[in-house]
Amino acid sequence: xxxxxxxxxxxxxxxxxxxxxxxxxxxxxxxxxxxxxxxxxxxxxxxxxxxxxxxxxxxxxxxxxxxxxxxxxxxxxxxxxxxxxxxxxxxxxxxxxxxxxxxxxxxxxxxxxxxxxxxxxxxxxxxxxxxxxxxxxxxxxxxxxxxxxxxxxxxx
Numbered sequence: 001x002x003x004x005x006x007x008x009x010x011x012x013x014x015x016x017x018x019x020x021x022x023x024x025x026x027x028x029x030x031x032x033x034x035x036x037x038x039x040x041x042x043x044x045x046x047x048x049x050x051x052x053x054x055x056x057x058x059x060x061x062x063x064x065x066x067x068x069x070x071x072x073x074x075x076x077x078x079x080x081x082x083x084x085x086x087x088x089x090x091x092x093x094x095x096x097x098x099x100x101x102x103x104x105x106x107x108x109x110x111x112x113x114x115x116x117x118x119x120x121x122x123x124x125x126x127x128x129x130x131x132x133x134x135x136x137x138x139x140x141x142x143x144x145x146x147x148x149x150x151x152x153x154x155x156x
Contacts, residue, residue, distance in 0.1 A: 005071075007059060014055040021048025030143075040142060081112050097146035103129045 024044035089105040096104075106125035115121050133149075136142045 004063060006063070010055045010058040014052060014059060017048055017051030017055060021045065021052065024048050038140065038142075078112055078114075082109060085109055085112065094145070095147070097148045097150075098144040099129055099133055099146050100148050 024041060024047070027041045027044060029039045029041055085105060085108055089101055093101045103126045106129065107121055110121045110125065133144065133146075137144060
């Protein structure tokens with residue numbers, strides 16, 4: 001019996017989602033946000049449960065058409081580059097802040113994936129992150145620590 005590569009990937013995603021869910025429950029929130037319907041833990045916990053549910057379904061249900069994956073055509077260089085970018089992003093987000101680190105991460109990710117139109121690279125990174133930050137900080141009152149925006153006087 002041969003196990004499909006897609007089932008192995010689903011199993012790895014299941015384990016990753018379990019670790020993610022465990023760490024999502026470890027997120028500390030402010031005392032006044034503890035009983036709020038939406039706080040810093042809500043979306044990560046939802047993502048963890050969804051990852052476990054869908055990958056568990058894919059593991060448990062039989063495959064109608066087993067996928068044949070040709071491992072020689074996969075682009076390992078880009079994959080490893082994206083993983084390294086994610087690790088650097090995770091390390092720098094506390095020091096550089098959400099806006100700058102996320103925007104630079106998106107720009108470098110688009111370039112790594114081969115996007116050549118510079119307008120779209122910048123249009124889908126800096127303005128998108130600014131809008132998302134406004135939604136979180138301005139509308140939902142979720143505080144994101146951002147030394148750059150605090151230094152510029154945009155957030156308090």
